[in-house]
Amino acid sequence: MKNIRTYEEINAKIESKKAVVLTADEIMDYVDKKGLDQAVKEVDIVTTATFGPMCSSGCFLNFGHSRPKIKITEAWINDVLVYSGIAAVDVYLGATQLRHNDPANMDYPGDFTYGGGHVIEDLVAGKELQLFALSYGTDDYPLRELRTYFTIDDLNQAIMVNPRNCYQNYNVAINCSEKPVYSYLGILKPDMKNLTYCSAGQLSPLLNDPFFETIGVGTRVWLAGAQGHVYAEGTQHTGVADRGDNGVPREGSGTLALTGDMKKMNKEFIRGVSLKGYGVSLAVGVGIPIPILNKEILKHTLVRDKDIYGPVIDYSYDYPQKTGKILCHLSYEQLRSGEVTVLGRKVAVSSLSSYTKALEAANLLMDEIKRGEFLLSRPLQRLPVDIKCKSMIIKEKTE
Amino acid sequence: MITKKLMLFFPKCEVEKPIVYHLIKDYNLKINLIRAKITPEEYGYLVMDITGKEEDIERGLEYVKGFDVNVNATYRGLRHNEEKCTDCGNCLSHCPSGALVVEDSKTRKIIFKPDKCIECLACIRACPFNACISIF
Ligand code: SF4
Numbered sequence: 304m305k306n307i308r309t310y311e312e313i314n315a316k317i318e319s320k321k322a323v324v325l326t327a328d329e330i331m332d333y334v335d336k337k338g339l340d341q342a343v344k345e346v347d348i349v350t351t352a353t354f355g356p357m358c359s360s361g362c363f364l365n366f367g368h369s370r371p372k373i374k375i376t377e378a379w380i381n382d383v384l385v386y387s388g389i390a391a392v393d394v395y396l397g398a399t400q401l402r403h404n405d406p407a408n409m410d411y412p413g414d415f416t417y418g419g420g421h422v423i424e425d426l427v428a429g430k431e432l433q434l435f436a437l438s439y440g441t442d443d444y445p446l447r448e449l450r451t452y453f454t455i456d457d458l459n460q461a462i463m464v465n466p467r468n469c470y471q472n473y474n475v476a477i478n479c480s481e482k483p484v485y486s487y488l489g490i491l492k493p494d495m496k497n498l499t500y501c502s503a504g505q506l507s508p509l510l511n512d513p514f515f516e517t518i519g520v521g522t523r524v525w526l527a528g529a530q531g532h533v534y535a536e537g538t539q540h541t542g543v544a545d546r547g548d549n550g551v552p553r554e555g556s557g558t559l560a561l562t563g564d565m566k567k568m569n570k571e572f573i574r575g576v577s578l579k580g581y582g583v584s585l586a587v588g589v590g591i592p593i594p595i596l597n598k599e600i601l602k603h604t605l606v607r608d609k610d611i612y613g614p615v616i617d618y619s620y621d622y623p624q625k626t627g628k629i630l631c632h633l634s635y636e637q638l639r640s641g642e643v644t645v646l647g648r649k650v651a652v653s654s655l656s657s658y659t660k661a662l663e664a665a666n667l668l669m670d671e672i673k674r675g676e677f678l679l680s681r682p683l684q685r686l687p688v689d690i691k692c693k694s695m696i697i698k699e700k701t702e
Numbered sequence: 703m704i705t706k707k708l709m710l711f712f713p714k715c716e717v718e719k720p721i722v723y724h725l726i727k728d729y730n731l732k733i734n735l736i737r738a739k740i741t742p743e744e745y746g747y748l749v750m751d752i753t754g755k756e757e758d759i760e761r762g763l764e765y766v767k768g769f770d771v772n773v774n775a776t777y778r779g780l781r782h783n784e785e786k787c788t789d790c791g792n793c794l795s796h797c798p799s800g801a802l803v804v805e806d807s808k809t810r811k812i813i814f815k816p817d818k819c820i821e822c823l824a825c826i827r828a829c830p831f832n833a834c835i836s837i838f
Pocket residue numbers: 782786787788789790791792793794802812828829830831832833834
């Protein structure tokens with residue numbers, strides 16, 4: 304398909320504050336009204352967004368050197384263990400790390416009130432946190448223990464590095480057993496009494512760009528308010544997917560690895576998550592602009608909830624045992640109605656992804672672009688379209 | 703006949719006095735206990751629906767106020783913190799009474815309708831963002 308505008312032209316329009324931007328929520332009605340041919344001439348950018356728990360999130364922090372110096376070998380922030388097997392005062396804090404002495408599921412189902420995701424939320428919110436660090440001591444780094452208090456402003460760097468965000472599509476979780484299931488998709492009541500989905504559907508970035516034509520490595524993104532970028536394909540990224548006639552994947556599929564400066568983030572879009580009986584995580588808001596380079600790209604942004612299907616999976620057996628069984632597919636329009644039918648039974652619906660917050664993010668990004676403050680970047684590299692996600696094989700040592 | 707939801711808060715327990723019994727027997731009221739905590743020598747509370755004639759309810763309340771009891775007809779034990787709520791909608795399938803519902807199908811914002819809440823506390827367990835809390 305021949306492009307009708309370039310990244311350079313779009314950026315020039317943004318700089319002169321003349322870019323025409325709509326959210327993925329608005330573009331559908333706009334094209335219905337104007338027609339595709341007219342709309343593609345007018346619209347430069349469509350903004351997409353999502354907000355939901357993204358377990359593969361975390362951040363690198365640098366504290367600067369203390370006097371005397373320490374080479375941290377073990378450390379905790381607000382009693383949450385951080386990884387310190389890197390340079391002296393660098394650490395990595397992961398979203399799903401539990402707090403020291405959290406009883407976890409020993410008192411089943413555990414509450415998981417505070418963990419890595421909450422530390423990240425507190426950091427972005429500017430709260431004071433405690434660092435406790437240990438070391439074995441060396442000639443050049445003699446200090447062997449320290450306890451101090453800091454806020455994000457005291458750090459040299461606080462860079463969010465999320466190996467997997469923005470799943471293109473996602474499972475819909477249900478429980479066919481007689482006991483409750485406590486999952487990362489919330490509490491699933493016995494006997495298919497409820498189910499949970501987790502996607503922004505028609506607003507979600509990779510559902511509006513199903514073949515990764517514009518979102519790739521190097522794409523500038525709105526990461527919780529900071530201007531970050533896609534640094535790689537996300538872990539478990541799958542390009543080869545079960546797709547509907549419209550090209551939209553009917554399963555997890557593509558993912559993005561994102562990074563951004565936490566000092567510039569908006570606390571509204573970085574929220575710690577406590578999932579009963581499961582653990583802690585972090586909910587992240589991400590907005591991604593799609594440049595309307597041609598008609599095909601615009602067409603893909605017109606996808607509606609009724610045309611996007613998620614696979615319904617039994618989290619009491621088929622998910623943990625990895626049988627691959629799918630009970631049925633449901634559209635996001637059906638899911639958003641609040642009640643769906645699965646195997647002939649009426650089931651109440653919950654969601655873990657906030658459409659309200661995703662809409663807010665898409666609008667904030669749109670405003671930034673319109674104000675000339677957010678430029679688009681051409682991807683350096685396309686996301687892989689030909690790879691599949693492998694499974695782990697548990698096996699004997701190779702002789 | 704009308705139904706009123708009431709919260710009786712006992713700074714120090716008055717359990718020895720059969721308040722509920724008298725409300726039923728002497729004031730012709732139907733009582734549906736929703737939540738209760740009564741521990742001798744400690745604070746306690748009763749959350750209940752009272753059904754009866756308006757004047758009977760009034761008289762019943764006068765009787766209750768004679769004890770060392772705080773009566774509150776608007777107080778709810780369940781609080782929904784809008785700042786913490788992300789409008790994810792995870793509570794929707796857990797709330798049996800329609801107290802937590804989608805306000806607007808376009809934005810999918812979630813609202814809490816206190817008058818519908820039966821204080822089952824299911825949302826406290828289900829909410830991943832700690833937006834639903836009980837004041838007790
Ligand atoms: S589960 Fe909690 S955060 Fe989500 S909509 Fe309900 S009250 Fe709000």
